[in-house]
Amino acid sequence: MKPAAFDYVVPRTVPEAVAALGDAGRKAQVLAGGQSLILEMHLQRIRPELVVDINRIAGLDRLSVEGDTLRVGALVRHSVFESAQSAPGPLGALFARAVVNIAHPPIRSRGTMVGSFAWAHPASEWCAIGTALDADIEVHGLEGKRVVAARDYFHGPYRTARRPQELITAVRFPLLGDDTGVGFIEHRRTHFCFAQVAVAAALTVRDGVIGEARIGLVNCADRPLRAGAAERALIGVEVGAPVDGHRLPDGHPFAHAGRIAATQDAAPLAEPFADVEYKRHAIAVLVGRTLCQAANDQRSRLAQPKGDHK
Ligand SMILES: Cc1cc2nc3c(=O)[nH]c(=O)nc-3n(C[C@H](O)[C@H](O)[C@H](O)COP(=O)(O)OP(=O)(O)OC[C@H]3O[C@@H](n4cnc5c(N)ncnc54)[C@H](O)[C@@H]3O)c2cc1C
Structure with a gap:
């Protein structure tokens, strides 16, 4: 199919883009990378009257460290994060582990x-x-x-706190210290499919004890989730000796956290090749494995001289 007819503007500044969006309201769409929008327009599931192409706005492609945050401008492409150097320390390593799961290089x-x-x-x-x-x-x-804080931003599939007249100019992430190890593991049917389930983890460990745990769940509900109950179960736990995530004993704290994430935090929705029971099993297994990866990452980070870790 071909897209329905639409008008097209190319603003040069953020105020110009916002003015164009304000004029057209719900009937406008922002064109950034076009990797979701163009497909939806071809299928005529989205029929904007106006497309506001932000690709010529200077400065939106900026990736910068500002104080203790990384600021990612609206035109920073996924591929930038394939290098672990895109962000300092563990944050860059987490991004590099995650990004290779997004589609393929041209996208x-x-x-x-x-x-x-x-x-x-x-x-x-x-x-x-x-x-x-x-x-x-x-x-x-x-x-x-x-x-808008991320915890207040996501309202459901394709639904957010952003109003139709608003442009997102950047997302800001807090930097992670070198006492934090990171992990990311994804499960999907084929290489180019979206995740059936994926897990991001960041463990902050001091003197062998977990002081802070952050676990993000991908496709485990109608929106991105933080596995708060599983995180709380990890605080004060000793990380102990390195363990292979594929051979995690049932009684290990990471396996326990995985079961909590699957039963208390997640609210998975059935999809054609993964029913709810399958997804809960995958969540329990992947959370356990990703925590092992994060703990191992933190150990190797401590063992290396500062600045050497990728
Ligand atoms: C085959 C295939 C596989 C994919 N696999 C994955 C995957 O595994 N994981 C994944 O996360 N994504 C995946 N994607 C989607 C891809 O990552 C898109 O790049 C992403 O979803 C949207 O980014 P974009 O810059 O292309 O946005 P666009 O397509 O340009 O826009 C998407 C929507 O966001 C709005 N928008 C964009 N930027 C702004 C802004 N700054 N302010 C306000 N509104 C804005 C647009 O109006 C539009 O509604 C896949 C896509 C394809 C085609």
Whole structure:
């Protein structure tokens, strides 16, 4: 199919883009990487009257460290995060582990991280990471700028706190210290499918004891989730000796956290090749494995001289 007819504008500044969106309201769509929008327009599931192409707005492609946060502008492409150096320390390592699960290189070279936050697909890797790490979303509207916390931002599949007249200019992530280890594991049917289930984890360990745990669940509900009950079960737990996530004993605290995430935190929805029972099993297994990966990452990070870790 071909898209329905639409008008097209190419603003050069954020205020120009916001003015265009404000004029057209619900009938406008922002064009960033186009990797979701163009497909939906071809299928005529989305029929905008106006497309606001933000690709010529200077500065939106900026990726910068500001104080203790990483600010990701609206035109920073997924592929930038394939290098673990894209962000300092464990945050860059977490992004690099996650990004290779997003589609394939041509899509990653056009699609944007911020576009994923705008689109809010429940299987988006970035949205679950943002939720787990307490990211902030910067939105600009006719009344100026406001900042929405990720925990308040996602309202359901493709539904967010962003108003149709607003442009997201950036997402900000808190940096992670070197006492934090990270993990990301995804399960999907074929390489180019969206995740059936994926898990992001960040464990902060001091003197062998977990001080903070952050677990993000991808496609385990109608929106990205933070596994709060599983996280609480890990606080004060000793990480102990390294363990292979594929041979995790039932009594291990990471296996226990996995079961809690699957039964108390997740609210999985059935889909054609994964019913709810299958998904709960996958969540329990993947949370356990991802926590092992994060604990091992933290050990190797401590063992390396500062600045050497990728
Ligand atoms: C085959 C295939 C496989 C894919 N696999 C995955 C996957 O595994 N995981 C995953 O997360 N994604 C996947 N995607 C989607 C891809 O990551 C997209 O890049 C992403 O969802 C949207 O980013 P974009 O920059 O392309 O946005 P666009 O397609 O340009 O826009 C998407 C939507 O967001 C809005 N929007 C975009 N930017 C802004 C902004 N700054 N402010 C306000 N609104 C905005 C648009 O109006 C539109 O409604 C896949 C896509 C394809 C085609």
